[in-house]
Amino acid sequence: MNIAAPGTPVANEAIRCVRLTRHLGAGDARVQVLREVSLAVEPGTVSAIVGPSGCGKSTLLYLLGLLDRPDGGEIWIANENLAQAGDEKRTQVRNEHIGFVFQFHFLLPEFSALENVMLPMRKLGRATPAQMTARAAQLLDAVGLGEKTRRLANQLSGGEQQRVAIARALANQPSIILADEPTGNLDVKNSAMVFELLTRLAKENGQAIILVTHNPDIAGRCDFLHPMRDGVFVKKR
Amino acid sequence: MLTNLKIALRFLLAKRRSMMMSLAGIAFGTGFIILTQAITTGFQEFFIRTILGTDGALRVEDKFQATVVNLSAIDAEGRYAGGVEVESNRKYQEGVAEPGRLTDAIKRFPDVGGVSEVLRGNVSIQSATREESGQVYGIELENHMAVSDIGRQLVVGSMDDFRKAPSGVLVGSALANRLRLRPGNSVLIAHGGQSTRYRVSAIYETGIRDIDKVRVFMHLGEARVLLRKPHGASYLQVGLKNPDRAPEIARQIERIASHRAASWQEREKVWLDVFRFFRILAAITVFTIIVVSGLGMFNTLAMIVMEKTREIAILRSMGYTRADIALVFMLQGGLVLAAGIALGWLLGALGTWGVSSVPVSVRGIFSTDHIVVAWDCAHYAGAALAASVVVLIASWLPARRAALLEPAAIIRGASQ
Structure with a gap:
């Protein structure tokens, strides 16, 4: 991982952002949350963004995940600058290249664990229903929920739900996994298990993981650590 | 999806x-x-x-003569620059003077299914029990059956009896009730001071009370004698293959035959x-x-x-x-x-x-x-x-x- 200079990405980068700026709020309440932040992440690595609340960690993550638009700067994914791309394009890239794991699992409670994991695959539409079912079952098995595939999301514990969310994030084999405090809502035991799962599965598939966390233990186990303060990276490891 | x-x-x-x-x-x-x-x-x-x-899709009745006024336009130099003919007013002549010729003309319309000549007149009708005023409708039975449901509207009696009896009449159900008439009874029908005895062949019911309480159908020849009208007709009842086209055909008949033609839509507008x-x-x-x-x-x-x-x-x-x-x-x-x-x-x-x-x-x-x-x-x-x-x-x-x-x-x- 490196702090990148402006320009097109190099071939072995999963994602690169260049001089991202972002303001939030309006009028007198308008504040600059990100100040020309640049970042490049290689496949098969785990990067942690840490810092106090309000420093811009999550905002950066949402920008990298194309859920939000920067006021300035570039976001390169799959050799395309998508910072100001249209909504359709950004949505399609999210579906194909990005997997999200949030602090709150955000599973659809009316669907079973298996169906939740199949949702991104159904949207991508590249596999047959049988292939999608098999892959979802395999992913759930990998996160230790092979026996609970038919359970509705609300019939699972918090840790189990987060593991389903990880399986869902991996469903389309995205090149980038973005995790916003994925263990923030879990106890110590479940936190360790979820982090272990996430990093092991992603590394096995050569996926780049960027996670935002307040947990120093988790941050310490990542390949790269990016402390952030007042909208900029202050130092790197 | x-x-x-x-x-x-x-x-x-x-x-x-x-x-x-x-x-x-x-x-x-x-x-x-x-x-x-x-x-x-x-x-x-x-x-x-x-x-x-009952009354058919079209009714062709009074003849009219339209007064046509020619409106001319002149240019700036006072020369004739064109004109249009406008119908100013109509003078109506009651009834149809030549029903035979008009019937032939109307039958040429491809949508016309039948034409029935009707002679109408006000009469008083007397039974054994009481007297009522009513209206006589003189018809040619077969022609009228082609433009109405009179054959299906009989409630008592037989159409064959009427067909075979020159002095037979068809009486509306409400009128028959008032006069306490049954098929086979005789009635005295008077017009202009002259009374003639007829025999009730059948009683019909259209369901329209205003009709059933006044109309008496009789053969056209008998009606001509009773009403003293040897020629002409009160109106022609016209049946159409497609009754929805009645307004359009009425307009065409008016234009061609110079007789007032009323479609069922116009008659029953209210x-x-x-x-x-x-x-x-x-x-x-x-x-x-x-x-x-x-x-x-x-x-x-x-x-x-x-x-x-x-x-x-x-x-x-x-x-x-x-x-x-x-x-x-x-x-x-x-x-x-x-x-x-x-x-x-x-x-x-x-x-x-x-x-x-x-x-x-x-x-x-x-x-x-x-x-x-x-x-x-x-x-x-x-x-x-x-x-x-x-x-x-x-x-x-x-x-x-x-x-x-x-x-x-x-x-x-x-x-x-």
Whole structure:
């Protein structure tokens, strides 16, 4: 991982952002949350963004995940600058290249664990229903929920739900996994298990993981650590 | 699409009670529109069949002479620059002077199914018990049967008796009741101080009380003698293959034959307007049920959007487009709509079938002993269209709101 200079990405980068700026709020309440932040992440690595609340960690993550638009700067994914791309394009890239794991699992409670994991695959539409079912079952098995595939999301514990969310994030084999405090809502035991799962599965598939966390233990186990303060990276490891 | 449908269905089932209320409203609204239209249209069509079977599709009567005025235009130098002929006023001559020639001319119209020459006159009718005033209608039976339902309107007696008896008459049921007449009785019919005895061959009932209480049909030759009119006719009753074209053919006959021609639509305009008014009134009244159901649908979907913002955000984050999200909510409306229409059609059909056997005696403008209904696909299509418009509008607003939700803002809010 490196702090990148402006320009097109190099071939072995999963994602690169260049001089991202972002303001939030309006009028007198308008504040600059990100100040020309640049970042490049290689496949098969785990990067942690840490810092106090309000420093811009999550905002950066949402920008990298194309859920939000920067006021300035570039976001390169799959050799395309998508910072100001249209909504359709950004949505399609999210579906194909990005997997999200949030602090709150955000599973659809009316669907079973298996169906939740199949949702991104159904949207991508590249596999047959049988292939999608098999892959979802395999992913759930990998996160230790092979026996609970038919359970509705609300019939699972918090840790189990987060593991389903990880399986869902991996469903389309995205090149980038973005995790916003994925263990923030879990106890110590479940936190360790979820982090272990996430990093092991992603590394096995050569996926780049960027996670935002307040947990120093988790941050310490990542390949790269990016402390952030007042909208900029202050130092790197 | 299939995934969106599945999501829509699951979201709907999570709000089962609210959705059932909306579904019930749409089904009842659709069913009631069908039922009310079936009844009002049924009675209207029955009325039209009655008047067509009684007075025919067209009536050609008084001859007229139109005064034509030529309006000329002149240019700036006072020269003739063209002109138009305008009909200024008409002078009417009562009745049809040459019914034979006019009948031949009218029969040349391809849409004309038959023409019956009718001679009409006011008379007094005396039975053994009392005397009533009435009207004699002289007809050629076979011609008149071709332009009316008189053959099917007999309630007592036989048409063969009338056909074979030169002095036979057909008496309206209301008049026969007043005069206590039965087939075989004799009546004395007087006109202009001259009385002639006739024999009742049969009693008919059109259902139109104003007709049944005054009209007496007799053979045309007998009527000419009684009314002392050896030539001419009061009017020609014309039957059409397609009665809906009556106004157009009436205009053509007026232009060609210079006789006043009145279509059944013109003659019965007042009653037809009354029926139309009741149909519209019923449709508006029942449509309010659907509108209220639509408001319920809107509320339910708006609540789902509010409750499902996180799910919407996560669907967006995993690659579902704004159109997908809008479709999920439109499909929820669509699913309730489809079920509501299907159920409404069933309710409407069952209701229509049910009321058609309800005994109700109606006499006056037609005669029936049960509620008359019309089975028309257009009622079902119309009810479905009305429900669709309301539900789709009610669904579109929440769907649009859901599609415009920004996932980052929702996730940021949920995480804090």
